[in-house]
Amino acid sequence: MPKRQLQTRNLTGSIYIVGEGITEQFYFTHLRQIMGYRCTIRPRFFGNTSIKEIQKKVEELLSNRVYVICVFDADVSVRDDAENKRLAGFIKKHKDNKNVLICSSLPSIEYWFLLHFENNHSYFRDSKSAEDALRKHLTSYKKSAEYLEKEKWVQELCADNRISFATANAKVCDKETQSYTNVYRAIEILEDKNNKKV
Secondary structure, eight states: OOOOOOOHHHHTTOEEEEESSHHHHHHHHHHHHHHTOOOBOOGGGOSSOOHHHHHHHHHHHHTTTOEEEEEEESHHHHHOHHHHHHHHHHHHHHTTOTTEEEEEEESOHHHHHHTTTOOOOOOOSSHHHHHHHHTTTSTTOOSSHHHHTSTHHHHHHHGGGHHHHHHHHHTTOOTTTSOEEOTHHHHHHHHHHHHSOO
């Protein structure tokens, strides 16, 4: 059966979010609901994928004249030379593309979540260490579909203007020397779209 093509007329002017795994998928799905963000998130644009697979999804969407936010963890590319080369090529290819925003976190998106609670600029060697630090605040946090599909954890991240706090914290991270995240840039784009008249 041939792969279903995306319908251009339905996508023009839209923001689509593509990501690496279910954590990103559920986070942005809940965020869209809680914050009223206007974006499209589909399960088929997420999964445990390689940079090559993510790039294919991005290319498919770009051919339909949409804005794509691509969210992934950078820890895999740090440990794997081949993935690191693919990632560098992917970033270089889309560096000047005004319709793509590449959002990465090192070691993982859990570092972005952690910044909602504390101004922590430590280096986290892997995603497990970032998750352990996050659990000091979200004690029941688990990378399981059963946990992630519930909206409550994202509500906790959004409470008390924590997104603004996380954004301020993320903006001073040094990508060259420690853990970092630029997921805040996706939030800024989504906020901007919400503030514009349709």
